[in-house]
Amino acid sequence: MKIIVRLDVMLALRKMKSRELAERVGITEQNISLLKSGKVKGIRFETLAKICEILECQPGDILEAEED
Amino acid sequence: MKKRTRTQKLAAVLLVLDTIFIGVIVLAAVLALIQALIEPDELLAGIAPEFVFPENTPFLIMVASVGFFAIMIGAILYTLWQMRDLFARYAKGESLTVGCAEAIRKTGIGLIWIVVLDALMMPVQSLLLAWLISPEAASFALDISAASLGLLLAGGLIVLVGWVMREAVDVAEENARFV
Numbered sequence: 356m357k358i359i360v361r362l363d364v365m366l367a368l369r370k371m372k373s374r375e376l377a378e379r380v381g382i383t384e385q386n387i388s389l390l391k392s393g394k395v396k397g398i399r400f401e402t403l404a405k406i407c408e409i410l411e412c413q414p415g416d417i418l419e420a421e422e423d
Numbered sequence: 424m425k426k427r428t429r430t431q432k433l434a435a436v437l438l439v440l441d442t443i444f445i446g447v448i449v450l451a452a453v454l455a456l457i458q459a460l461i462e463p464d465e466l467l468a469g470i471a472p473e474f475v476f477p478e479n480t481p482f483l484i485m486v487a488s489v490g491f492f493a494i495m496i497g498a499i500l501y502t503l504w505q506m507r508d509l510f511a512r513y514a515k516g517e518s519l520t521v522g523c524a525e526a527i528r529k530t531g532i533g534l535i536w537i538v539v540l541d542a543l544m545m546p547v548q549s550l551l552l553a554w555l556i557s558p559e560a561a562s563f564a565l566d567i568s569a570a571s572l573g574l575l576l577a578g579g580l581i582v583l584v585g586w587v588m589r590e591a592v593d594v595a596e597e598n599a600r601f602v
Contacts, residue, residue, distance in 0.1 A: 395601065398602050
């Protein structure tokens with residue numbers, strides 16, 4: 356099973372650019388891009404909590420488990 | 424301009440000192456070699472004033488002595504060069520990297536070699552001299568001082584620190600892949 360990141364979907368729904376999210380979360384835009392593409396090893400709870408707070412969503416709206 | 428940390432400042436100073444020290448050693452080695460070539464008798468008198476050398480001994484002794492000297496200088500310069508590499512990386516602000524870990528490890532290996540060569544050089548040289556003059560009386564005696572043992576332990580410790588640093592770099596890189 357793998358985890359799919361739906362951050363791009365949530366950003367589109369909230370009409371927010373990656374750069375703005377990166378600035379408000381306090382991480383680099385590059386890391387946001389890596390997160391969107393699922394090329395990160397993991398995400399810290401702190402980062403996930405900030406993203407959910409800013410995008411006004413639940414972790415399940417951003418992360419989805421999918422069968423391989 | 425970003426303010427330099429105390430690590431960077433100290434590393435910059437040590438880098439300069441190390442570089443000067445390397446230059447001095449290279450210069451001294453070259454001068455010693457020139458003197459050995461110009462005045463081989465002076466070299467022999469310096470090595471073993473009490474010996475009366477048989478014919479054809481000077482050239483062999485000179486080659487062996489210069490060889491030992493070159494190997495020893497090589498080990499010292501190798502160690503100093505690894506230290507220089509490490510100081511340069513720290514001065515640039517690099518710390519938890521593979522390059523730094525490798526430089527630390529190699530410095531430790533260099534120190535160990537210096538101790539081993541230093542312990543072996545005089546006995547081997549004396550053995551060679553004795554063998555050339557009186558083969559039946561030749562013997563090998565190894566003398567290791569407390570300071571040498573201490574330096575050997577220090578070298579081993581530095582190699583160990585280098586290995587641990589390498590593992591720390593792996594952990595840091597793993598951590599960097601978390602957002």
